[in-house]
Amino acid sequence: MLRNWKEILFLAIPSLVSFASATVVGTINLIIVGQLGSLIIAIVGVSNIIMYNAFALFSGIGHTVNYLVAQNFGAGDMKRGIQRTYIAMYMCIVFALLIALVGLVGADDVLRWTGGSANLVRTGSFYLELRFYAMSFGIINFAFHGFLRGIGATKMSMVVSLMANIPILSLTYLLTYGKFGFPELGLKGAGYATLIGESAQTLICAFIFFVVLNRKFQTRKYLTLTFKWIEMKLIMLESGKLGMQEFSLSLSMYIFTAFVARLGDQALAANEVALSIMSFGFMPAFAFGSTATILVGQFVGKGTPLLGRRVGTDTAVLGSIFLILLGTGEFIFADQITHLYTDDAKVYELAANLIRTSAYLQIFDGLLNFYAGGLRGIGDTTFLLRISFVVSWFLFVPLAYLFIFVLDMGSMGAWLSLYTFLMVFGLSVMFRFYRTDWTAVRLKEAAHE
Structure with a gap:
């Protein structure tokens, strides 16, 4: 067990730092622009949800690269792993152009559909447009990181994340308030900072893949390979x-946000502050979930899936410990943390109450990520799609509507519906993980599709 725990931490800690850097940057950015008022907080929060949906729709490419490359790496067949990565990159480029087009022609409409006030739409449309452009680079970067994690290079992934996220943070401050000779652009400056950081990260990722990793994996050698349709079909399907x-999950969160928006700009701002803080709980959940995908996938590739089951369990145990410790800190210091975001008493007091309510309930989000990561490692993607659809649309959305509008429970009702949803989702995925016949798990092959 101790050997497993050391290997898990060796992979998980860099992933944790990588996700933490993005989370911390997002949090500090919200604090920076939050000084411009509750309307700006609401705009950034709603934009984050919209970007989460845009990212989620195309994130499957990065997740697929992650688990297929992990299996190929474990099997010692990196020629196929690199070939699959190229196919995924071409897909990302096509979708990146589509995302940029949506930002160019429809940013204001997308904001309007959230149900925010006319002032929110008018003030935030160009900021959202810039975020769409940044997301075009973001989905390409996520696929590159999927490759790095698949080969176990989580430290390298961490370094790349830090090289991109730290400049984003600096530029947000400089361009928002016009410090040290930079123009004072307000909210637009924060949008430009994100775009610059994401595009720079794409260049860094390309350099690593085509130059640094070429020495070990001959990544440029396979650039002209003739791709088999059956492999492309597999990647597209997965x-x-x-x-x-x-x-499915992110769109339900979008509707959830639209419901909260009907409660007013202050309630929406408090919701986004609380989500920003609780994203620190998502951080270890994502990190250990990604680690589960890597290790389970590699053991499947080696032909020892039962060892993958064991390491998946150990990953969930370690990740849960992290979440309990984090939840304790959030519960104790909720008031002080929320006060960092805004001086609006109604906003930070409501946000603090939401955080205390969910501090320990976030363990269910952890279970969801840990065991979903394990299921991705064995390629059990059909179940993940089905359960996500069922609990999102037949539980979460109806329950949120019931608590917010029928029972008139306001923001607290919204968050109770959120964590009821995460509890059912997390336990369902955990049950599936342990009910799987691991002796029958095999390497994912295109010919079997």
Whole structure:
């Protein structure tokens, strides 16, 4: 067990730092622009939800690269792993152009559909447009990181994340308030900072893949390979299932946000502050979930899936410990943390109450990520799609509507519906993990599709 725990932490800690850097940057950015008022907080929060949906729809490509490359790496067949990565990259480029087009022609309409006030739409439309452009680079970056994690290079992934996220943070401050000779652009400056950071990260990822990793994996050698349609079909199918799974979840969160928006700008701002803080709980959940995908996938590739089951369990145990410790800190210091975001008493007091309510309930989000990561490692993507659709649309959305509008429970009702949903989702995925016949798990092959 101790050996497993060391290997898990060796992979998980860099992933944790990588996700933490993005989370911390997002949190500090919200604090920076939050000084411009509760309307700006609401705009950034709603934009984050919209970007989460855009990312989720295409994130399946990165998840697919992650688990297929992990299996190929374990099997010692990196020629196929690199070939699959190229196919995924071409898909990402096509979708990146589509995302940029949506931002160009429809940013204001997308904001309007959230149900925010006319002032929110007018003030935030160009900021959202810039975020769409940044997301075009973001989905490409996510696929590159999927490759790095698949080969176990989580430290390298961490370094790349830090190289991109730290400049985003600096530029947000400089461009928002016009410090040290930079123009004072307000909210637009924060949008430009994100775009610059994501595009720079794409260049860094390309350099690593085509230059640094070429020495070990001959990544440039396979650039001119003739791709088999059956491999492309596999990647499209797996990416579609994982993308729709994430999109089902994120779209339900979008509707949830639209429901909260009907409670007013202050309630929406408090909701976004609380979500921003609780994203620190998502951080270890994602990190250990990603680690489960890597290790389970590699053991499947080696032909020892039962060892993958064991390491998946150990990953969930370690991740849960992290979440309990984090939840304790959030519960104790909720008031002080929320006060960092805004001086609006109604906003930070409501946000603090939401955080205390959910501090320990976030363990269910952890279970969801840990065991979903394990299921991705064995390629059980169909179940993940189905359960995500069922609990998102037949539980979460109806329950949120009931608590917010029928029972008139306001923001607290919204968050109770959120964590009821995560509890059912997390326990369902955990049950599936342990009910799987691991002796029958095999390497994912295109010919078997």
